[in-house]
Amino acid sequence: MLTAILIALPLIGGLWVVTNGGQQSKKLALGFSLSALILSLVMFFQFQNNAESQFVINVPWVPGLGISFHLAVDGISLLMILLTTVLTPLIIYSSFGHKYNKPHSFYGLILLMEMALIGVFTAMDGFLFYIFWELALIPIYFICLLWGGENRARITFKFFLYTIVGSLFMLVALIYLYTQTPGTHTFDLQALYQAGQALDINAQRAVFWGLFLAFAIKMPVFPLHTWQPDTYVVAPTQGTMLLSAIMLKMGIYGVIRWLLPTVPDGAAAYANIVIILSIIGVVYASLIAWVQKDLKRLIAYSSIAHIGVISAGLFSFSEQGLQGAVYQMLSHGVNVFMLFFIVDMIEQRTKTRILDNLGGVRAVAPKFATFFLLVVMASVALPLTNAFVGEFLLLNGIYQYNPYYSFIATTTIILSSVYMLNAYQKSMLGQINETTEKFEEPQAHEKHILWICAALIIFMGIYPKALLDVAAPAIQQIMSMIK
Amino acid sequence: MKSLLLLSGLGLSAMLAELFNLKKFLFPLVCLGLLATIGVSIYDYNTDIHLFNNMLRLDNSALMFTGSMAFITLLWLIGAQDYIEKETSISDKYALILFTLVGAFVMVSYNNLTMLFIGLEILSMSLYVLAGSKKNDLLSNEAAIKYFLMGSFATGFLLFGIALIYGVTGSFHIDVIGEYCRANANNMPNMFLAAILLILVGMAFKASAAPFHFWAPDVYTGAPTLVTTYMVTVVKTAAVVSFMRLFYTSFGSVPYSWQVIVSIIAVLTMFIGNVTAVYQPKVKRLLAYSSVAHAGYLLVGLVALSNLSNGAIFYYTLAYSVASILAFHILFVLADSKNNDIDINAFNGLVKRNPLMAFGMTVAMFSLAGIPPIAGFFGKYYIFSAAIEAGRYKLVLLAVIASLISIYFYFKIVIAVYFKTTNEKTIKLSNSYKLLYAICIAILFAMAIAPQFFITIQQ
Numbered sequence: 001m002l003t004a005i006l007i008a009l010p011l012i013g014g015l016w017v018v019t020n021g022g023q024q025s026k027k028l029a030l031g032f033s034l035s036a037l038i039l040s041l042v043m044f045f046q047f048q049n050n051a052e053s054q055f056v057i058n059v060p061w062v063p064g065l066g067i068s069f070h071l072a073v074d075g076i077s078l079l080m081i082l083l084t085t086v087l088t089p090l091i092i093y094s095s096f097g098h099k100y101n102k103p104h105s106f107y108g109l110i111l112l113m114e115m116a117l118i119g120v121f122t123a124m125d126g127f128l129f130y131i132f133w134e135l136a137l138i139p140i141y142f143i144c145l146l147w148g149g150e151n152r153a154r155i156t157f158k159f160f161l162y163t164i165v166g167s168l169f170m171l172v173a174l175i176y177l178y179t180q181t182p183g184t185h186t187f188d189l190q191a192l193y194q195a196g197q198a199l200d201i202n203a204q205r206a207v208f209w210g211l212f213l214a215f216a217i218k219m220p221v222f223p224l225h226t227w228q229p230d231t232y233v234v235a236p237t238q239g240t241m242l243l244s245a246i247m248l249k250m251g252i253y254g255v256i257r258w259l260l261p262t263v264p265d266g267a268a269a270y271a272n273i274v275i276i277l278s279i280i281g282v283v284y285a286s287l288i289a290w291v292q293k294d295l296k297r298l299i300a301y302s303s304i305a306h307i308g309v310i311s312a313g314l315f316s317f318s319e320q321g322l323q324g325a326v327y328q329m330l331s332h333g334v335n336v337f338m339l340f341f342i343v344d345m346i347e348q349r350t351k352t353r354i355l356d357n358l359g360g361v362r363a364v365a366p367k368f369a370t371f372f373l374l375v376v377m378a379s380v381a382l383p384l385t386n387a388f389v390g391e392f393l394l395l396n397g398i399y400q401y402n403p404y405y406s407f408i409a410t411t412t413i414i415l416s417s418v419y420m421l422n423a424y425q426k427s428m429l430g431q432i433n434e435t436t437e438k439f440e441e442p443q444a445h446e447k448h449i450l451w452i453c454a455a456l457i458i459f460m461g462i463y464p465k466a467l468l469d470v471a472a473p474a475i476q477q478i479m480s481m482i483k
Numbered sequence: 484m485k486s487l488l489l490l491s492g493l494g495l496s497a498m499l500a501e502l503f504n505l506k507k508f509l510f511p512l513v514c515l516g517l518l519a520t521i522g523v524s525i526y527d528y529n530t531d532i533h534l535f536n537n538m539l540r541l542d543n544s545a546l547m548f549t550g551s552m553a554f555i556t557l558l559w560l561i562g563a564q565d566y567i568e569k570e571t572s573i574s575d576k577y578a579l580i581l582f583t584l585v586g587a588f589v590m591v592s593y594n595n596l597t598m599l600f601i602g603l604e605i606l607s608m609s610l611y612v613l614a615g616s617k618k619n620d621l622l623s624n625e626a627a628i629k630y631f632l633m634g635s636f637a638t639g640f641l642l643f644g645i646a647l648i649y650g651v652t653g654s655f656h657i658d659v660i661g662e663y664c665r666a667n668a669n670n671m672p673n674m675f676l677a678a679i680l681l682i683l684v685g686m687a688f689k690a691s692a693a694p695f696h697f698w699a700p701d702v703y704t705g706a707p708t709l710v711t712t713y714m715v716t717v718v719k720t721a722a723v724v725s726f727m728r729l730f731y732t733s734f735g736s737v738p739y740s741w742q743v744i745v746s747i748i749a750v751l752t753m754f755i756g757n758v759t760a761v762y763q764p765k766v767k768r769l770l771a772y773s774s775v776a777h778a779g780y781l782l783v784g785l786v787a788l789s790n791l792s793n794g795a796i797f798y799y800t801l802a803y804s805v806a807s808i809l810a811f812h813i814l815f816v817l818a819d820s821k822n823n824d825i826d827i828n829a830f831n832g833l834v835k836r837n838p839l840m841a842f843g844m845t846v847a848m849f850s851l852a853g854i855p856p857i858a859g860f861f862g863k864y865y866i867f868s869a870a871i872e873a874g875r876y877k878l879v880l881l882a883v884i885a886s887l888i889s890i891y892f893y894f895k896i897v898i899a900v901y902f903k904t905t906n907e908k909t910i911k912l913s914n915s916y917k918l919l920y921a922i923c924i925a926i927l928f929a930m931a932i933a934p935q936f937f938i939t940i941q942q
């Protein structure tokens with residue numbers, strides 16, 4: 001029941017805000033997203049720490065085709081729900097310094113997006129999963145199209161097309177799996193698992209590509225990443241945050257839940273290729289990030305690099321790899337949100353994101369610079385920050401698969417230090433110039449957000465057990481299926 | 484029987500109304516008549532009546548398609564009312580539309596090939612006149628002549644095919660032909676195969692399937708927008724359903740692979756329709772090509788011949804027709820003050836000029852492009868499932884690629900609606916249009932929420 005309410009709440013909130021939001025939209029949306037957060041915390045504390053699916057809702061939707069409205073939560077889903085419900089209010093709160101046209105549509109769409117994301121993370125029926133997957137695309141498309149920057153029509157369309165190409169292939173793969181289920185067919189996740197695992201290797205390979213394409217485009221894995229930097233740059237700040245902090249995790253979650261256990265042999269057959277592509281992505285994106293002048297674009301590329309490590313870890317078929325992936329999804333969500341928020345603050349204060357025009361902020365706004373330093377440290381995976389835990393587990397997983405790959409993947413830590421510290425140095429240190437001389441310290445809502453993020457980064461870095469334990473039984477169950 | 488009498492009677496009374504100067508009662512009368520037709524179709528559900536020596540067979544499929552076509556006509560009338568009443572010769576338009584519907588009714592419920600032919604002719608004759616109903620417009624006249632000439636040829640092919648089939652089987656009844664095919668499955672005379680081919684040509688023409696689609700864009704563009712709307716919805720539904728009825732009942736067991744030919748036609752239709760639509764600057768022509776492409780998807784469902792096919796095609800035609808009605812009526816209102824043939828630029832900034840129209844157009848385009856959670860997606864989904872169940876993976880893969888192409892041009896319109904700016908003033912809608920748009924949008928969402936209902940009533 002709780003799951004259904006958790007989906008219904010942002011849906012009702014979204015529709016309410018779109019239709020009668022008016023000038024109060026911001027606060028209304030914040031209120032709705034906070035109540036979703038409270039609900040998800042209730043769920044977190046009621047959660048029994050085992051591999052069982054909990055808070056199940058299973059109502060037939062299209063009985064003739066074996067489609068049901070089947071939602072359930074296990075450890076992995078729960079963490080993803082928490083990521084969504086924690087970040088959505090923060091994202092909405094982070095927009096309090098902005099004035100958007102037509103705020104009712106803007107905030108309504110964010111809430112609808114939250115609804116679809118929670119749906120993706122809880123759906124246990126192939127068809128339902130697909131519906132939520134696509135539903136998540138529509139609000140973000142309009143957020144980017146209506147409130148984006150220069151050239152937005154072309155860039156957002158490219159993004160849309162990329163994603164929908166992937167998802168249509170996923171649909172075909174899902175329907176194929178569906179026809180392989182026994183009796184009157186069903187889209188139920190467990191039935192799809194059985195049908196997929198029983199396929200011969202050639203069919204598994206085909207299904208693998210159908211599903212993988214959709215997830216790889218969403219993540220994005222090299223060389224399917226070309227939509228990503230442009231879209232991140234052109235989207236309004238809150239759109240970028242939604243895309244990078246939450247939406248991208250749909251792809252990783254999809255691999256864990258829908259790809260690996262469904263066609264384990266097919267995935268094993270191509271794991272090598274995927275890991276190599278991911279590692280190429282890591283090095284390639286890091287090198288590009290190094291030479292970026294625009295801070296927002298730099299972070300966009302750094303995100304590709306971080307995701308490369310995650311996807312390589314996923315396909316290492318080791319428990320550490322999966323745990324690391326789940327944990328790194330959470331930490332990357334928090335870090336990238338904070339990074340984009342800091343970029344947004346810099347842009348609002350100085351009207352520029354170009355690194356060469358900045359400098360010396362630390363002397364004017366030391367608190368701000370300290371927060372920035374913290375998140376830089378977190379994204380270069382310094383021990384005691386959240387990303388360290390995830391990256392350590394991931395690299396461990398890759399090492400078990402192949403030590404040489406792990407060796408190359410580890411360059412992510414070196415390269416990310418290079419480009420992040422370089423960016424930090426150019427923007428925060430050095431000479432004060434006229435763009436930065438009046439740089440203000442964080443104000444009311446900015447201060448709150450920065451403190452919350454800082455607390456999350458450190459808490460997750462010091463005590464990862466709290467979250468790792470929640471996901472552990474579910475991960476072991478998936479491992480038992482893919483071994 | 485009742486629906487046939489109702490519709491024909493309505494058509495005749497529409498003509499009589501001219502004599503007695505009762506024009507203003509016509510609109511409510513016709514609406515009531517159409518509602519009654521829908522009511523009769525629902526009332527007769529599950530009865531399976533055979534009429535006129537088994538020449539017509541009102542099974543559930545026939546009844547539901549009759550109901551859905553009458554419903555689409557009703558929607559069409561709500562939007563067309565303003566237009567028709569401004570014209571001088573209003574009664575013959577009502578009459579012609581009703582006679583078209585009679586033809587369509589016969590085409591979806593025939594059990595005998597002569598009835599198929601009669602239905603097709605009733606439908607086509609009225610359409611030829613309707614296509615040319617803008618008497619002073621050159622393009623409209625061209626459309627009428629083109630449609631008439633090409634249509635006659637196609638009917639000739641069809642008739643030839645029917646004659647050959649009669650020569651082989653000695654019967655016009657499609658169930659008897661079906662039995663013959665099952666009995667002689669391994670020993671079909673070549674004449675029979677030639678007959679299937681000829682019929683295929685005739686039917687593909689009526690459904691505007693490639694490579695017999697060349698008339699479609701010109702006729703759809705030249706004819707008055709509202710007539711085009713009617714042609715791409717009700718007429719296309721009738722054509723595809725009669726196609727399906729014949730091939731499903733009669734030729735299902737023919738071992739020679741007419742399915743291969745239909746598959747090729749389907750692929751060609753989808754690709755030619757969608758790829759050509761990409762290059763169209765004029766919205767009406769773009770929608771014309773997109774409607775050609777949709778015939779291709781319907782053929783994919785037809786060629787699957789699985790248990791799902793019938794329901795899938797019913798769902799698809801309904802979703803497609805409602806979305807087309809919505810899109811064309813918005814286009815019609817937008818073009819009303821200007822000329823008939825507007826560019827995509829005319830949609831620029833529609834969201835500021837009239838949010839309801841903008842939203843309606845978005846929903847219609849999303850539905851036609853097949854983006855969830857709108858009805859069009861479920862239509863495509865059912866069609867693809869039917870084909871995958873029949874093991875036609877390559878066909879589905881091609882259909883998916885074709886529908887990816889279509890997203891491009893549907894989104895061009897959506898982008899224009901929201902993104903481009905304009906200095907044009909706001910548009911005021913009359914109540915009947917507001918009602919029409921609201922109904923269409925509601926149906927498209929309702930169909931997506933409860934797809935099962937629409938599928939099962941076809942079983």
